[in-house]
Amino acid sequence: MLTKTRHNCYKVKNKDMRTAHNKYRGIRYNGIPSFNPIQTSGYLKTNLQNEIISVDERAAQLLGYDAKTLLGHNFWDIICVSIPAHCHQAINASIMQRKNTVIKMNSLKTGALIHFTISHTEFDSTIKIEGLV
Structure with missing residues (x-):
C-alpha cells in the first residue's frame, strides 16, 4: 500500500512493487488510467x-x-x-x-x-x- 509522505512522495508500506509502479505511472487501482503523459x-x-x-x-x-x-x-x-x-x-x-x-x-x-x-x-x-x- 502506498502512503503519501509530507514531501508529497509515495512510500511503499508493503512489498508489492507492481502496485507502487502502477501508482507512479498514474494508473488507479481499479485499472482506469488517470493520465498517460507519453501519447x-x-x-x-x-x-x-x-x-x-x-x-x-x-x-x-x-x-x-x-x-x-x-x-x-x-x-x-x-x-x-x-x-x-x-x-x-x-x-x-x-x-x-x-x-x-x-x-x-x-x-x-x-x-x-x-x-x-x-x-x-x-x-x-x-x-x-x-x-x-
Missing part, C-alpha cells in the same frame, strides 16, 4: 551550429509552434521560450558533451509534460520530444 512524440534534428534542420509537426506542437516556422531557427531561441530555465543547463550539457540523455519537464507555452530524449551522431543531434498535446 505523442516527434523528432527535431539540429546540426553542429544548433540550427534546426528538420522537425515534424508533433514536435512543433509540443513546443507550441508550427513546424514551418521552426526550420532554420536557432535551437536555443526556441527552447528558451518553450521550457523552464532550470532545464536549459541540463540540455546544454547533454548537447555540448555529446551525451545521450532523457530530460523531463513541463512546457511553458502548452503546459504539457514533455520528455526530451537527446541522442547524437557524428554530425548532428536528434531530439525526440514526447508528451501530451
Whole structure:
C-alpha cells in the first residue's frame, strides 16, 4: 500500500512493487488510467551550429509552434521560450558533451509534460520530444 509522505512522495508500506509502479505511472487501482503523459512524440534534428534542420509537426506542437516556422531557427531561441530555465543547463550539457540523455519537464507555452530524449551522431543531434498535446 502506498502512503503519501509530507514531501508529497509515495512510500511503499508493503512489498508489492507492481502496485507502487502502477501508482507512479498514474494508473488507479481499479485499472482506469488517470493520465498517460507519453501519447505523442516527434523528432527535431539540429546540426553542429544548433540550427534546426528538420522537425515534424508533433514536435512543433509540443513546443507550441508550427513546424514551418521552426526550420532554420536557432535551437536555443526556441527552447528558451518553450521550457523552464532550470532545464536549459541540463540540455546544454547533454548537447555540448555529446551525451545521450532523457530530460523531463513541463512546457511553458502548452503546459504539457514533455520528455526530451537527446541522442547524437557524428554530425548532428536528434531530439525526440514526447508528451501530451
